[in-house]
Amino acid sequence: MEGAATQDRRPLAYLADGLVLTVVLALVTVVGHNFLAPDQQSTQALADSATSVPTPTDSPVPSPTPTVTPSPPPTSTPASTPALTPTPTASSVVSSTEGVTTSLPIPSPAPLVEQPEDTINLLLLGSDQSTGGNPGRTDVIVVVTIFPDPPSVSLLSIPRDLYVYVPDVGFERINLAYRRGEQANYEGGGIALLQDTIEYNLGIRVHRWAQVDFDGFIGLVDALGGVEIPVECPLTDTFPDPDSEDGQTDVDWEPGIYFLDGKHTLWYVRSRWSTSDLDRNRRQQQVLRGLYDQIVTLDVILRIPEVWDALGETVSTDLKLEELIHLASIGSGLDPTDVRSFLITKGIVQGYVAPSGAQVLLAYEAALRELVDTALTPPAADRVDREPFRVEVWNATGDEGLGRVAALRLGWEGFAVVSVSQVESQYAQTLLFDYTTSPKGSPVPLLSSLYGLPGNRVIYAPAADRETDFRLVLGADYDPCLATRVNWWPEDLPTPTPVATPSTSP
Known part of the structure; x- marks a missing residue:
């Protein structure tokens, strides 16, 4: 890549940043799926004229003799939604920044999540602070938990509008904790106050962190x-754009593959106009996976020692070089099914109007605790050894792009x-x-x-000698947005419809 081996230190520094924000991001990627590898093409700036990238047609790939295995676990969600803590009549707190008395009690610190000793919790932050500007808001907050033995990873996204108790401050949106710490000269700075806030409210002890601005x-x-x-x-959204004649640009992206x-x-x-803060967390994790795919494609991981010295222009971290290399060694052995994603969503939080008038998210304590415990606990030993179900x-x-989206x-x-085929x-x-x-x-x-x-569109055709466990046929009614549901509520198994199996070729 141009600039990577030259005297241009800026691209080199950004490659180092990429390692921190993707290798450290627990190396979240779909490793080893060659037919899903990104196309090699030049960067295409997409605005009003954004277009889908065509997807090549693949023939079905034979698979080995299957082993019938249970389903990999979906994102954990509570079976029922507990009530919010009633508004108290006493024990209220006053925000030191807004001067507004809240109507919520000061909560007790959440108990720490029990984890194996070698577990690593990494706090990854994206800030709206401009380089050299005042303390910003941490609008991207992701806790990456790495379980080294056996290797697996969990990603937990925390909504920026989650309303929490900030120690020594009062109730605030969690994305303001960093700013409050910087403004108040909190011991350890804004990052320390954010770490303490996460530990106080979620019971997560942060071991390392990395932060990048826009x-x-x-x-x-x-x-x-x-x-x-x-x-x-x-x-659909409109963004300030210094490259546009009128200073802003409209985007209107339909489902598909974009570069x-x-x-x-x-x-x-960052977009929230046509979606939500909760959906934004999904897109953040999606982009992090895409970034790592690109880093793997460019073999940047092999250059960790080379780019390390260039780190620091736009990223802050307390990671050491040897720690980053260690994380890379763990990530090199990860399979896609070793990476679990967790999102705080409806059923875990509900809308709430803060005394300041801000629209925030207030957690159901029991539901949030259940999610955090699941996300920060290694998968059961029997699940680690299970082979994933195969789907063509x-x-x-x-x-063509929708096949790869699915x-x-x-x-x-x-x-x-095992394959994506055009029919x-x-x-x-x-x-x-x-x-x-x-x-x-x-x-x-x-x-x-x-x-x-519905049940009548699930066709049961058992085959002991099968080369795939399921065939998904995307019809004209396919809506990829359905799959972005954050909560999956288990339902009764639909009654299958036994019919003849279609031909084995597209």
């Missing part, structure tokens, strides 16, 4: 040559995608063919929820 994020993506993003939901430069990637992760995707939508989502949900046949509806021979541990409820499938 300028650094844009430079990182551009230094990597752009990033490939599977857009699952329509996104974005730094500016447009930042817009993608037939794309009959007429849009495949990437399946990988994120813990499935092994000429017309399918009005999306169908799921189930070739497994036992309903025990079946992922059919999860797959049905991802694609909005």
Whole structure:
């Protein structure tokens, strides 16, 4: 890549930033799925003229003799929603910054999550602070938990509007804790107050952290040559744009595969106009995976010692070089199913109006605790050794990019995608063919929820000698946005419809 081996230190520094924000991001990637590797192409700035990147047609790939295994665990969500703590009549606190008396009691510190001794909790932050500016808000907050033995990773995104008790300050949105710490000269600075806030409210002890501002994020993506993003939901927004004649740019992205430069990637992760803060967390994790894919493609990981000295122009971290190399060694052995994603969503939080009038998110204590415990605890030993269910995707939508959008989502949900194929046949509806021979541990409820499938569109065709466990046929009604649901509520297994299996070729 141009600039990587020259005297141009700026691109080199951004590559170092990329290592911190992606290698340290627990190396979240869909490793080893060659047919999902990003296309090698130049960066394309996408605004009004954004276009989908065509996807090559792949033939189904034979798979080894299957082992029937239970479904990988979905994102944990509570079976029921407890009530919010009633508004008290006493024990209120006064915010030292707003001078407003809240109507919430000062909570007791959350008990620390019990974890194996060698577990590493990394706090990854994206700030709206401009380089050299005043303390910003941490609008991207991700806790990455690495379990070294056996290697696995959990990502927990924390909404910026989560309303929490900030020690020595009062109730605030969590994205303001860093700023309050900087303004009050809190011991250890803003990062220390944010760490203490997370530990106080969520019971998470942060071991290491890394932070980048918007300028650094844009430079990182551009230094990597752009990033490939599977857009699952329509996104419409207007952004300030110094490169535009009128100072702003409208974006209108439909579902598909996009290759974005730094500016447009930042817009993608920050947009809330047509979505929500909760959905923004999903897109942030999506972009982090895409960034790591690009770093793997460029073999940047092999250059960790070389780029380390260039680190620091746009990223702050307390990681040491040897720690980063250690994390890279852990990540090199990760499989896609070793990475679990967790989002704080409806059912775990609800809307709340703070005394200042701000629209915030207030957590259901029991539901949040259940999610945090699940996210920060290593998967059960019996799950680690299980093979993921295999899925082949037939794309009959007429849009080549949607096949890869579906495949990437399946990988994120813990499935092994063996092929993505274009089919000429017309399918009005999306169908799921189930070739497994036992309903025990079946992922059919999860797959049905991802694609909005009623029982009569799940076709049971058991085959002991199968080369794939499921075939997903994307029909004209395929809506990738359905799969972005943050909560998956288990339902009864739909009654399958036994019919003849279609031909084995697209």
